Amino acid sequence: MTVETAAPVRYRLRLKKGRERSLELRHPWLFTGAIDEIQALPGATPGDLGDVVDSNGRFLARGTVQPDSQIVCRIFVWEDTPIDRDFFVARLAAARRWRGECISADHTDAYRLVHSEGDELPGLVVDRYGPLLAVQTLTAGMHRLQPLWLDALEETLAPEAIVERGQEGRREPVADGPAVVLRGTWAHTLLEVREHGLRYRFDALGGQKTGLYLDQRENRALVRRHAAGARVLDLFGYVGGFGIAAGAGGASDVTVVDSSAPALAFARVNWESNGLAPDLLRTHDVDGFEFLRRTEETWDRIVIDPPPLARTRTSLERALRAYKDLNLWAFVRARPGALIWTFTCSQQVSHDLFQKVVFGAARDAGASVQWLARLGAGPDHPVHLDHPQGEYLKGLWLRVLQPGRAPRPREKKP
Numbered sequence: 258m259t260v261e262t263a264a265p266v267r268y269r270l271r272l273k274k275g276r277e278r279s280l281e282l283r284h285p286w287l288f289t290g291a292i293d294e295i296q297a298l299p300g301a302t303p304g305d306l307g308d309v310v311d312s313n314g315r316f317l318a319r320g321t322v323q324p325d326s327q328i329v330c331r332i333f334v335w336e337d338t339p340i341d342r343d344f345f346v347a348r349l350a351a352a353r354r355w356r357g358e359c360i361s362a363d364h365t366d367a368y369r370l371v372h373s374e375g376d377e378l379p380g381l382v383v384d385r386y387g388p389l390l391a392v393q394t395l396t397a398g399m400h401r402l403q404p405l406w407l408d409a410l411e412e413t414l415a416p417e418a419i420v421e422r423g424q425e426g427r428r429e430p431v432a433d434g435p436a437v438v439l440r441g442t443w444a445h446t447l448l449e450v451r452e453h454g455l456r457y458r459f460d461a462l463g464g465q466k467t468g469l470y471l472d473q474r475e476n477r478a479l480v481r482r483h484a485a486g487a488r489v490l491d492l493f494g495y496v497g498g499f500g501i502a503a504g505a506g507g508a509s510d511v512t513v514v515d516s517s518a519p520a521l522a523f524a525r526v527n528w529e530s531n532g533l534a535p536d537l538l539r540t541h542d543v544d545g546f547e548f549l550r551r552t553e554e555t556w557d558r559i560v561i562d563p564p565p566l567a568r569t570r571t572s573l574e575r576a577l578r579a580y581k582d583l584n585l586w587a588f589v590r591a592r593p594g595a596l597i598w599t600f601t602c603s604q605q606v607s608h609d610l611f612q613k614v615v616f617g618a619a620r621d622a623g624a625s626v627q628w629l630a631r632l633g634a635g636p637d638h639p640v641h642l643d644h645p646q647g648e649y650l651k652g653l654w655l656r657v658l659q660p661g662r663a664p665r666p667r668e669k670k671p
């Protein structure tokens with residue numbers, strides 16, 4: 258379907274007097290508390306576009322509206338301009354221009370092309386995997402605008418196919434389903450991409466996220482540079498991203514742990530297709546928390562990349578205990594001089610909070626630890642200064658001078 262016309266504007270959101278501040282600061286989320294009145298035109302459906310006006314009726318911004326949500330409007334433009342195909346073509350072109358600068362196409366053909374608010378396209382995520390584009394719509398509004406951005410994606414990027422991927426990150430309910438091919442034809446399930454010259458194969462229609470965890474690309478390259486001769490543990494390894502990078506960097510042996518057996522099967526395939534010796538890789542399809550607690554092995558390099566443990570504010574307490582436990586045991590299983598890369602991808606956990614938890618774990622374990630750097634997602638995951646919430650991946654690079662001691666059983670953390 259080709260839509261030439263602009264998407265209709267069917268809501269009008271009038272702000273309470275004096276509540277223009279967040280819009281003046283160009284924050285792309287408008288919260289319900291600032292709204293005096295929502296007028297719905299005939300036929301308005303949640304997700305439709307709406308205009309935000311001040312208490313005198315003056316136009317301020319336009320975005321997608323979810324009347325019952327805390328975030329009542331996600332702003333697309335601060336000018337009275339139409340949201341049409343040209344709008345998406347222009348924003349996609351800008352997003353693509355930056356990737357052309359920050360990604361070296363000779364070595365890498367998998368990267369995030371559109372990072373939602375970070376690219377001024379709230380609710381839209383587009384990942385490029387070679388000839389394939391994998392999209393995720395995080396909001397009902399962006400889902401509704403699909404015909405417009407699909408046309409724009411085809412026009413701007415001419416991909417072989419566009420698929421819609423797992424909706425686990427979605428913030429609002431939208432009619433759900435498995436991965437679907439939205440444009441073009443895509444019959445393969447396997448896809449192989451290159452990252453800094455390494456080959457990664459994965460399930461292009463199943464699997465997790467949009468296929469790979471592209472946000473860790475630069476951190477995998479960092480681990481590779483520091484892996485020579487080391488015993489490496491890749492905890493929560495998925496299809497072996499960090500482990501294979503470490504193997505390519507000359508690790509003496511690599512252990513990948515993940516609770517997903519299909520992911521680990523890919524890890525083995527990827528290990529071997531990068532020419533690494535099969536007997537240097539071990540995979541364990543077990544719980545990562547249990548593994549670290551029970552193993553008696555020690556490592557020179559440990560990567561800890563768990564799934565988001567705190568998805569909501571209420572689960573934050575539990576998540577912080579889990580992060581502390583994980584990191585505490587990593588300090589116990591580390592060898593003197595070991596490097597640890599430890600991550601959180603929970604939106605609710607800030608850099609400062611994560612650091613506090615990890616440092617607390619080191620203290621409790623009695624480990625002596627240096628802090629080398631704070632880490633985050635690569636430059637293909639831009640965070641707009643007006644929307645700091647877009648920074649979800651945080652990490653710490655640490656060096657263990659003196660490993661910790663295992664807590665006695667009665668002191669064991671839950």
Ligand code: SAH
Pocket residue numbers: 465469470473492493494495496497498499514515516517520543544545546562563564
């Ligand atoms: N490090 C990976 C991405 C990890 S994402 C990379 O660079 O590609 C988190 C991983 O944790 C997923 O693969 C998921 O299958 C796994 N996982 C989730 N819960 C787990 C658990 N309790 N124990 C072990 N693995 C788990």
